């Protein structure tokens with residue numbers, strides 16, 4: 001059950017799509033002690049209460065003990081104590097003496113103090129008094145999450161090829177660079193489905209352009225790659241370069257589609273292309289116009305995109321450049337001063353007639369860019385597309401996926417990737433993943449192999465790294481057959497992973513879950529954060545430590561231990577409890593739950609060559625409901641599931 005409380009005149013965020021009746025404010029007393037204003041919510045926690053949720057935030061799966069701030073922020077130096085990342089996912093669940101969820105639906109800054117002082121107090125402070133608060137009740141943490149997922153609507157559904165392996169790097173400049181990546185992967189027989197084009201494919205970093213010298217015939221080139229089963233995925237940045245003569249700029253400027261400054265002229269900020277204006281994505285008409293611009297790419301045969309810099313990230317604003325400051329009377333101790341200055345001089349004109357500074361509606365900007373592009377692509381294409389964004393807000397999950405931004409090639413960041421996945425799935429962002437191998441810094445062979453073994457199980461599986469870092473494509477390291485083994489496993493598991501993703505999306509469920517969600521009575525499972533459940537049948541226990549030859553795994557029940565060595569699967573029944581498992585770098589080990597099945601397919605060079613129907617069934621179950629389609633149809637429903645059955649195995 002969900003109860004809605006409304007305070008003031010909230011900005012429409014489009015996060016919740018279910019019709020939820022509004023309750024009188026007194027009803028909130030059951031959950032919270034309100035101190036004076038609706039902007040402050042607080043409640044007492046039981047000693048052993050666990051707090052789940054908050055999507056893209058640092059730290060572990062249990063968010064208790066720290067402070068988090070929803071204020072979308074581009075900080076490439078990810079640290080454990082960093083309060084904000086690129087997304088604002090204001091939903092959490094308290095699991096304990098009293099189990100309930102809360103979603104603070106406001107695009108302004110929200111501070112979540114999850115008992116940071118250790119005194120048993122959870123408190124939430126909203127910067128704006130105009131907000132909606134949803135309290136979600138259920139009989140378990142998992143039940144609360146499912147209730148919430150039902151309210152925020154169906155996840156974005158990417159095409160099958162988006163579940164393939166993708167290679168990216170900031171630094172690919174020309175057709176030749178991309179061709180080299182494709183042919184090296186093909187020569188080694190390592191599967192690959194797409195290659196990302198970072199900002200250097202553009203003409204001077206201007207969206208909806210191609211640098212003609214570097215890509216003389218983008219449409220022809222994309223078509224040639226498609227014949228090899230490969231897709232090109234261009235980046236699109238949020239800012240539109242100020243350049244009279246460029247049709248996108250001209251039309252946007254003429255029609256009043258850009259955000260304003262305090263003087264009422266277009267807000268100017270410096271980003272990659274130089275001085276830019278930001279489209280006012282919060283308005284329907286502007287979203288429609290911006291979404292239509294993707295036609296530039298779809299006309300050239302491109303069907304996958306990543307939206308970047310949409311927190312938005314700003315290198316320098318006019319104010320900053322002039323050294324003057326707008327009214328900082330209400331400064332913000334949690335934000336760098338320049339940030340507050342940039343976002344307070346930056347105005348949106350909402351569809352409801354109000355004008356709001358970006359500072360007040362900040363967390364919606366990237367989400368509405370995703371919505372603009374998602375809706376545009378939906379109009380332009382008769383098939384599903386790939387889209388993932390850096391900034392987000394709950395609701396954007398219906399239009400695209402996200403990646404977790406500029407992590408680094410460290411073991412801590414690999415571990416953070418594991419923690420992020422269930423938290424993101426609680427907030428609806430099923431199609432998500434991290435930069436595999438790490439964005440900043442230099443990746444080692446060992447770290448990349450261990451990271452790939454985690455990414456095999458995340459919906460977005462993309463290797464990406466920053467300019468000036470060591471090359472990170474699999475073929476740059478010795479022993480490419482080990483990389484081939486791990487990535488081949490992804491393709492062999494796709495009949496299962498794709499099916500589980502689609503079922504989770506269609507049934508408003510999570511795909512990746514903490515152990516505690518499925519084993520709530522198991523005290524030990526409740527405290528484990530480095531093992532995850534993936535779909536209905538699989539549990540993973542990845543090796544996350546440098547130099548480790550294996551690890552200790554906790555099994556809440558009897559399971560099948562499956563080992564993949566690049567050629568075949570070896571299955572072994574193992575009992576409940578702790579066990580030590582050895583995992584060489586050339587192998588991946590995962591677990592199949594008691595009485596469940598996993599359909600595995602044959603190896604394939606890419607998803608175009610993959611046959612979802614040609615599977616063998618692993619595990620001790622007797623039946624599995626497999627979702628199957630052509631991989632791109634927009635008509636997806638549970639009716640597409642087929643039943644796989646297997647004779648019961650004698651034990």
Ligand code: MIG
Pocket residue numbers: 169170198199235308309390405406464465466
């Ligand atoms: O200021 O386009 O997170 O993935 O490679 C950096 C260059 C801009 C940030 C993205 C990263 C991308 C990079 N971008």
